[in-house]
Amino acid sequence: MGLFTRDTQAIFWNNNRSAIQRMLDYDYVIKRDKPSVAAIVAPTSSNKFDKFFFGTDEVMIPIYRSTEEAAAAHPNADVLLNFASFRTAYDVTMDALKLPQFKTIMITAEGIPERLARIMNKTARDKGVLIIGPATVGAITPGAFKVANIGGTIENIVKSKLHRPGSCGLVTRSGGLFNELCNIIALNADGIADGVAIGGDRFVGSVFVDHLLRMEKDPNVKYMLLLGEVGGREEYKVIEAVKSGKITKPVIGWCIGTIAEHFSSGVQFGHAGASANADEETAVAKNKAMKEAGIHVPDSFNDLPHVIKGVYEELRGEGVIKDIEEPEVPPIPEDFAKALKAGKVRRPKHFVCTISDDRGEEATYAGYPISSVATPDTGKTIGDVISLLWFKKVYPRWAVDFIETVIKTVADHGPAVSGAHNAKVTARAGKSVVESLVTGLLTIGPRFGGAIDGAAKYFKYAYDNNMSPAEFLNYMKKQGIPIPGIGHRIKSVRNPDKRVEGLKKFAKEHFPSTPLLEYALEVEKLTTSKKDNLILNVDGTIGILMVDMWRALGYSEEEIDEFIESGTLNSFFILGRTIGFIGHVLDEKRLGMPMYRHPFDDILYDVQKAEEIK
Amino acid sequence: MAQRAIREYDGKKLFAQNWDKYFKGLNYPFESVLVTSGEELLKKAEEPGYEWLKTKPLVVKPDMLFGKRGKNNLVLFKVNKPGDVTLEDAAKWIDEKRSQETTLLSGQKGVLTHFIVEPFTPHKEDEEYYIAATTLDEENDVLYMSAHGGMEVEENWDKVTEVKIPIDASDEEIEKLIKANIPADIPEDKKDVYAQFAIDFYKFFRDLNFAYLEINPVVIVGNNVYLLDLVARLDDTAGFMMKDVWGDIEFPTPFGMPEKSPEEKAIAEADAKSGASLKLTVLNPEGRIWTLVAGGGASVVYADTIADLAGGVAELANYGEYSGGPTTDETRFYTETVLDLMTRKKDPKGRDKILIIGGAIANFTDVAKTFTGIIQAFEKYADKMKDVGVRIYVRRGGPNYEKGLKDIQEAAQRLGLPIKVFGPETHITDIVRMALEDDKAKA
Secondary structure, rough: OOOOOOOEEEEEEEEOHHHHHHHHHHHHOOOOOOOOOEEEEEEOOOOOOOEEEEEEEEEEEEEEEEEEHHHHOOOOOOOEEEOOOOOOOHHHHHHHHOOOOOOOOOOOHHHHEEEEEEEHHHHHHHOEEEEEOOOEEEEEEEOOOOOOOOOOOOOHHOOOOOOOOOOOEEEOOOOOOHHHHHHHHHHOOOEEEEEEEEOOOOOOOHHHHHHHHHHHHHHOOOOOEEEOOOOHHHHHHHHHHHHHOOOOOOOEEEEEOHHHHHHHHHOOOOOOEEEEEEEHHOHHHHHHHHHOOOOEOOOHHHHHHHHHHHHHHHHHHOOOOOOOOOOOOOOOOOHHHHHHOOOOOOOOOOOOOOOOEOHHHHHEEEEEHHHHOOHHHOOHHHHHHHHHHHHHOOOOOOHHHHHHHHHHHHOOOOOOOOOHHHHHHHHHHOOOOHHHHHHHHHOOOOOOOOOHHHHHHHHHHHOOOOHHHHHHHHHHHHHHOOOOOOOOOOOOOOOOHHHHHHHHHOOOOOOOOHHHHHHHHHHHHHHHHHHOOOEOOOOHHHHHHHHHHHHHHOHHHHHHHHHHHOOOHHHHHHHHHHHHHHHHHHHHHHOOOOOOOOOOOHHOOOOOOOOOOO | OOOOEEHHHHHHHHHHHHHHOOOOOOOOOOOOEOOOOHHHHHHOOOOOOHHHHHHOOOOEOOOOOOOOOOOOOEEEOEOOEOOOOOOOHHHHHHHHHHHOOOOOOOOOEEEEOOOEEEOOOOHHHHHEEEEEEHHHEOOEEEEEOOOOOOOOOOOOOHHHHHEEOOOOOOHHHHHHHHHOOOOOOOOHHHHHHHHHHHHHHHHHHHHHHHEEEEEEEEEEEEEEEEEEOOOEEEEEEHHHHHHHOOOOOOOOOOOOOOOOOHHHHHHHHHHOOOEEEEEEEEEEOOOOEEEHHHHHHHHHHHHHHHHHHHOOOOOEEEEEEEEOOOOOOHHHHHHHHHHHHHHHOOOOOOOEEEEEEEEEEEOOOOHHHHHHHHHHHHHHHHHHHHHHHHEEEEEEEEOHHHHHOOOOHHHHHHHHOOOOOOOOOOOOOOHHHHHHHHHHHHH
């Protein structure tokens, strides 16, 4: 019997998505009925399951908070793949050992404290549980079950013939060389029947001889390959087993680290376990002892392929190894992200974005890295950022300054306006900043703040159609609409709005030309002659100057109309006033004002008894 | 990593800090300082709590992880007769020792820099006991006890009692095992106190995650315990859970080990900052064969094979590895460091230099990504590489290896660097054979 069967199922401790996906890809290639991962344990996850591909389909693998829960729900899963870090791997193993369910526990963490590793390993031995690791990539029984990342990519697995049983039993310490050996055995023989990387730490749960004795009894294993390392005495246990006849199948052996011979001390070649404390622990001594015991030992690692080929061909000649009929390998669906990267697939996009990009080293605003517009030394302001993100253009200084002037001008208008009032009432009801803010913003529209849009729209219409100010007034009268952007509650010709004065002054000084403003001022002359407070107000000035700005920047009339139609002008008001609303909301929070209730005496109650309709 | 030696002074400090918890009923007068110069010692003597430096006769020893200091004549305990060393004598001796190179009987050489200074403890030779503990194997620790401590303990090893203690033994079992094995030649009136000390010593060894702990000699007078000489190694993998107990303990470079070169230090620093693994040891800067190998196991195999096929290590310049999915930048930096070392001088015999870019079939490292870093380094060093005549041999497999191999081949050709590139169908170390055979063909 190999280490695993086609029915073996594991519980995977830690949601290591890529390793789990590789196991399921393997399952698909070898046509397993059930996924080899029954459940995932992830103590801090809030998900109940995760999805993985099984061929082209997806399967759901349940996630549990504890090994105990997972084991109870999946009583047939007798392998625990412990992918916890070196800090927690010991606790995870010890918890699992309290359950009678697990036959095999594989531990990947490197650098578990030696005392803990020894206690963990001994507890497992006493309970008859097989530990693989720590510090390992795991084990594989080709055609049945593979642990996590062992064997590498699925392409390599098929190339190294790890998708179907061969005839070699392989045991190594190193995980990286395990793959390499599978490749060498596939190139020079018929692949492996069972393989384990025992792990690189000084104290590992199962050692070479444990696995080789198991393989001796496994009828699928016809010969064995042991790749040892300098340091430790584990290879001598194998030599003993060969000498005493406990191992009768041919064994090929090699210890890496013969290089250490040439250096007195100080250079650490390889793993933590790989340091010779005595002469017999050197790779050279162990290779010699193996050879003397009748193990097939090459002269150098570079000759290992020939030795493998020799042993394999001999067994084949004797009829011990039969030719293998290669199974059909289903095409492995390529991972979409990978295929996309390789330019092999395409797909229509569901969203389009033309303003910013977060895929590169640093996110950009219309092609400009954020850092190039963010800090004061860049000389850029919030107006520049708006020109990039709203208009995808780098506006000249005067236009950027104007945008910023607008934002500052409309930032707030006291607590009494409907939006600010709403925001304050909501904040006092104990709602969050964002909830309070949106109740304020939701009042912005045709009656509140909307005059910017309206002014731009109607003044532009009149100007484009060559209406005289008088014709325009008449036109609006016929439409039954008060002219947007005209009129103020208290300000008048004699008491002008300083905000408006500022905007006009800036435009006069910095705009290349202001034709629509000139026109609007003509209109204002007419309206103020009728009533003193029918002045061009701040909303009107902003709307009209925006049109002048865009014209000076070279936008076509169609483009400007599109800005107006899509609500761009109102956006300046929304953005600016958000600053004020947030101020009011934070003000309420700081003041800790109680829930607001409107006084009875401020409401006109006129409630009639409802008429009954029969 | 794993087992690392600490200074005698630090070992004794750990005893002192944890004494009351482990050694109840016994008393350890911790009087010990670690200094690097005579001046520092004189200054220390002025600090409160260190008056004993002026009032007691002293003993001075280098504290640099090597043993047999007595046999090396590196213990100052007398000027004219034992126990007459004054503070001034000690300071003078320290300054004398640190001003010149010292060669040990073992042949290790170096300058002494750290000294431990303690009071001279007069005692009889038969009061010198021995105790040590180590992590023996998978199942057992072992405790060594002897009534005959001192310099000759190895010669008297037959008098040492070894007690195997199962790692999961309970306190009662530990006590029973130790009491049943107290060396017979410890005087009757000392047996109880020695047994108590041995039991406490083992628990202290175990709980503080020592891998090896030896006191030789330990002198017990009444309830007073004197730890005269100490050797200790800690299991540094336990560091994360021992922070509070160990504090900022130092793991010094052993005496006589050559200091790391600036390049090795730079790689070690990059390694410490990275999640990946970057290791570099320069074996022979004049060497002709340089390696740039991915993976710990593979790096060993390449070094082995070079030694096997080149008839020794005379030509092997470095040993090292990069692994664990290093970023493109990390690989570039690592490669530049190797290329820089390799292109400083031409081979004195005018032969080509060989660069082995090797690796096994990776489990998850993206080969193309790491090779991008190597190519960037090629671009920077191409001219220098051509000046000293570098031939490149590449062998690698793993995720995205086809692209990686194609990229590196194209880059080398574009830069005019001779290169041979192989994938997993070629045996991992066969490029070493090819490189050496090409040498012969050229010669």
